[in-house]
Amino acid sequence: MGINSPLTQNLMPNKTFFWFFLPTGLAMILFIGLPIISTGIQSFYAQHDQVVKEVKKCDPFGCTVSIVVDNEETTKLREAKPLGKFNGFGTYVDRNHLAIDEIKKFWNETESFGGFVDQVTNLPFYKALIFTLTYCLFVTPNVLLLGFIIALSLNAVARKIRGPLIFGTILPMIVTPLVGSLVLFWMIDSQGIIGANIQNLMNDPYLSLKSSKTLTWITIIIYGIWHHSPFAFVVFYAALQTVPQEPVEAAIIDGASRFQRIKHIVLPHIYPVVTFVALISLMDNFRVFEPIIGFSAEGSAQSLSWLIYDNLVNEEVILFGSAAATSMMTIVGIAILLAPVLIRTWKEFKTAR
Amino acid sequence: MRKILVTLLFLLFGTSAFADCNIKSGSINILANDFPALRTFVETSKQCKGSADFKVTHSSEHNKIAVPALTANPSEFSARIAANSSIVPLMNQDLIRPLDDLVNKYGEGIQDSQLITIDGKVMAVAFMANTQHLYYREDVLKDLGIAVPKTYEEVVAASEKIRASGKMQYPYAAAYKAGWNLAEEFVNMFIGHGGEFFKAGGAQPNINNAKGVATLNMLKKLSELSNPDYLTHDSEAIKVEWESGNVALMTLWASRSGTLLDDEGDPNITKATKLTGPATVGGGNIPAATLWWDGFTLAKNRSDADAEATFRALAHAASNKKMVADAADQAVWLVEGFVPGPKSIGVIEAVKMGAKPYPMLPQMGLMHGALGSEIVEFLQGKESAEQALKDVEAAYISKAKEQGFL
Numbered sequence: 001m002g003i004n005s006p007l008t009q010n011l012m013p014n015k016t017f018f019w020f021f022l023p024t025g026l027a028m029i030l031f032i033g034l035p036i037i038s039t040g041i042q043s044f045y046a047q048h049d050q051v052v053k054e055v056k057k058c059d060p061f062g063c064t065v066s067i068v069v070d071n072e073e074t075t076k077l078r079e080a081k082p083l084g085k086f087n088g089f090g091t092y093v094d095r096n097h098l099a100i101d102e103i104k105k106f107w108n109e110t111e112s113f114g115g116f117v118d119q120v121t122n123l124p125f126y127k128a129l130i131f132t133l134t135y136c137l138f139v140t141p142n143v144l145l146l147g148f149i150i151a152l153s154l155n156a157v158a159r160k161i162r163g164p165l166i167f168g169t170i171l172p173m174i175v176t177p178l179v180g181s182l183v184l185f186w187m188i189d190s191q192g193i194i195g196a197n198i199q200n201l202m203n204d205p206y207l208s209l210k211s212s213k214t215l216t217w218i219t220i221i222i223y224g225i226w227h228h229s230p231f232a233f234v235v236f237y238a239a240l241q242t243v244p245q246e247p248v249e250a251a252i253i254d255g256a257s258r259f260q261r262i263k264h265i266v267l268p269h270i271y272p273v274v275t276f277v278a279l280i281s282l283m284d285n286f287r288v289f290e291p292i293i294g295f296s297a298e299g300s301a302q303s304l305s306w307l308i309y310d311n312l313v314n315e316e317v318i319l320f321g322s323a324a325a326t327s328m329m330t331i332v333g334i335a336i337l338l339a340p341v342l343i344r345t346w347k348e349f350k351t352a353r
Numbered sequence: 354m355r356k357i358l359v360t361l362l363f364l365l366f367g368t369s370a371f372a373d374c375n376i377k378s379g380s381i382n383i384l385a386n387d388f389p390a391l392r393t394f395v396e397t398s399k400q401c402k403g404s405a406d407f408k409v410t411h412s413s414e415h416n417k418i419a420v421p422a423l424t425a426n427p428s429e430f431s432a433r434i435a436a437n438s439s440i441v442p443l444m445n446q447d448l449i450r451p452l453d454d455l456v457n458k459y460g461e462g463i464q465d466s467q468l469i470t471i472d473g474k475v476m477a478v479a480f481m482a483n484t485q486h487l488y489y490r491e492d493v494l495k496d497l498g499i500a501v502p503k504t505y506e507e508v509v510a511a512s513e514k515i516r517a518s519g520k521m522q523y524p525y526a527a528a529y530k531a532g533w534n535l536a537e538e539f540v541n542m543f544i545g546h547g548g549e550f551f552k553a554g555g556a557q558p559n560i561n562n563a564k565g566v567a568t569l570n571m572l573k574k575l576s577e578l579s580n581p582d583y584l585t586h587d588s589e590a591i592k593v594e595w596e597s598g599n600v601a602l603m604t605l606w607a608s609r610s611g612t613l614l615d616d617e618g619d620p621n622i623t624k625a626t627k628l629t630g631p632a633t634v635g636g637g638n639i640p641a642a643t644l645w646w647d648g649f650t651l652a653k654n655r656s657d658a659d660a661e662a663t664f665r666a667l668a669h670a671a672s673n674k675k676m677v678a679d680a681a682d683q684a685v686w687l688v689e690g691f692v693p694g695p696k697s698i699g700v701i702e703a704v705k706m707g708a709k710p711y712p713m714l715p716q717m718g719l720m721h722g723a724l725g726s727e728i729v730e731f732l733q734g735k736e737s738a739e740q741a742l743k744d745v746e747a748a749y750i751s752k753a754k755e756q757g758f759l
Contacts, residue, residue: 046754046755046756046757047755047756047757048757049757050445050715050756050757050758052715053472055471055472055473056470056471056472056473057469057470057471057472057713058468058469058470058471059437059469059479059646059710059713060466060467060469060479060482060646060687061482061644061646061704061709061710062710066712066713066714067714067715068444068471068472068715069444069445069447069715071444071447074447075447085757087755090755091755094751094754094755095747095748095750095751096748096751096752102747122730122736122740122744124726124748189582190580190581190582205522206522206581208580208581208582210581210582210584210585211581211582211583211584211733213733213735295585296530296531296584296585297585298531298532298726299530299531299535299584299585299726299729299733300584300729300733302726310722310726313416313417317442317445317716317718317719317722317752317756318420318442319752319755319756321755322752322755
């Protein structure tokens with residue numbers, strides 16, 4: 001016991017850790033915690049009932065009698081309750097979000113399970129969720145795989161040409177997502193270099209990558225892999241530099257193939273880094289947004305982040321409650337998605353001690 | 354209606370319309386959309402700035418900035434150039450000030466027909482009119498012996514004929530980009546069918562009916578004659594399609610005719626590009642188009658001195674005969690002294706045919722937003738017209754409830 005007791009072992013580092021972490025912690029509360037809390041509160045409120053009145057409106061094209069918002073009355077309401085009308089989980093369960101009532105109705109009304117799924121995926125939130133998840137599930141593993149392959153290959157080329165090659169490889173990450181997606185968007189236009197060639201190749205002059213939903217999804221996913229792979233590559237490449245040479249050399253002498261060396265020595269060594277990259281890219285991919293704007297793909301692909309954007313700016317009436325509710329659900333979504341990886345890391349951390 | 358005809362068709366004999374430009378103080382900061390006519394307008398008002406500060410932001414993203422920027426106190430902008438639709442959120446949030454006092458004091462050259470009055474108060478001063486109307490390629494139609502279409506049914510027939518002739522694969526174009534543009538096309542076509550968006554006297558939606566279905570079916574027919582990428586095409590994109598000679602019939606904003614008919618691009622195409630009024634649809638007699646005005650509004654959360662300086666500068670442009678004479682090609686000006694040229698024909702025809710203005714209702718923005726995203730799947734052939742309209746209404750109702758309209 002004595003100096004090695006768990007108590008003394010933990011107490012000092014914890015205290016040091018606390019002071020070390022305090023500034024970061026405060027900044028995180030201020031810039032991340034409080035905004036999330038405020039968004040959370042916002043999501044439980046809806047606008048006051050609009051007080052409207054009939055008035056005469058005249059413009060260069062003539063006069064009509066129609067309605068306007070009665071500002072005097074509205075101001076009174078707003079001053080009494082600045083946050084708006086308390087709505088509880090009303091916004092969360094409405095048709096544009098979780099749509100609980102609609103789903104119950106579909107369940108009772110539709111005869112086949114397929115029909116039910118069709119109806120549900122026609123709802124805006126589920127439509128966006130499906131695209132977001134599809135994007136995550138296709139992009140993340142491919143980014144890991146491609147990043148790892150590139151890192152391995154670059155690690156094997158002669159040192160002299162490595163510098164320029166690395167620069168070329170991380171270019172997709174340097175290019176701003178919006179610009180990158182716009183460039184690709186023009187290239188896949190039916191008169192663009194890729195679009196026209198695909199038409200020739202398929203011998204179908206009516207083929208358009210932008211008009212079909214499936215092809216748009218594929219394009220955005222390919223773009224996502226292209227854009228995110230350099231990040232995985234950079235981290236993997238750095239990790240590869242730390243792989244000890246002795247076991248690798250020993251394995252070569254034992255006659256292990258390149259594949260066996262990677263599987264049994266390199267991969268276990270960089271495993272924590274793989275988890276890290278997987279976590280970060282899952283989080284990034286769940287927030288997919290720019291390519292949808294860049295590809296003008298709003299018609300075929302909507303993500304959760306795009307829904308928030310749509311509520312905030314795409315309409316002349318700003319829907320704060322809707323945007324806040326979708327934001328909160330995005331946070332929950334990320335937490336659920338990351339849970340398995342986090343739990344696993346935590347378990348490993350415990351057993352390592 | 355008659356007022357605009359008077360404005361457009363006759364030369365009015367007025368007194369000299371130059372505003373007094375002796376502005377001594379205040380600061381002017383204008384938020385405006387970005388197209389040539391608005392740039393001309395703002396430049397003209399700048400001539401009058403005197404010793405006031407003068408700043409302007411031209412942005413096609415103006416709708417996204419306007420409400421937050423004017424909500425701040427003091428507001429970032431002292432004036433916002435708005436239109437029928439974009440004045441509504443400003444009114445809903447009580448962000449613009451009545452202009453009666455300023456009009457009385459400094460509004461000499463401004464005609465009564467330019468004043469946008471709501472509940473007896475002047476809330477904006479309009480200076481140009483706009484609409485979407487048909488453009489056609491005279492050479493192509495002549496070669497195939499097709500008469501200039503007057504209805505969308507004729508547009509469909511003409512486009513099919515052009516396609517069959519092998520001249521063009523996608524002879525029709527309109528801004529069908531998912532979102533605001535597509536919704537605007539629906540609004541036009543629905544009004545052309547005689548539809549009303551809301552049940553009388555309330556905010557309950559009223560589009561899931563035979564008129565709505567007919568509207569969607571016509572949009573679908575037209576989309577099938579358009580470039581397959583139509584869901585990504587905005588006004589600028591179809592303008593490019595036109596200038597590349599891929600299109601023979603097009604529905605486009607009147608305010609774009611200036612750049613469409615300028616010296617850039619293939620002179621043969623420019624020469625053969627002709628303008629005509631908007632088409633009607635489904636046997637209706639009013640055009641499937643909406644009339645728009647562009648005008649200026651002043652921010653409420655700004656000092657009186659700034660409001661005064663801003664109003665005087667903008668009123669100078671809104672009553673400037675020289676500007677409307679020099680820039681007669683850029684827009685259909687509502688300003689005294691404007692002589693309509695060949696490029697104004699679309700708007701003038703629309704007014705003559707009795708086109709309706711875009712509905713200036715507090716909840717219209719929500720309907721427009723719901724339309725822009727929910728009718729896409731119908732055009733892609735993934736759901737029925739009835740289902741799409743049901744979705745629009747459901748999406749609208751949720752939003753309207755959250756916003757307190759229902």
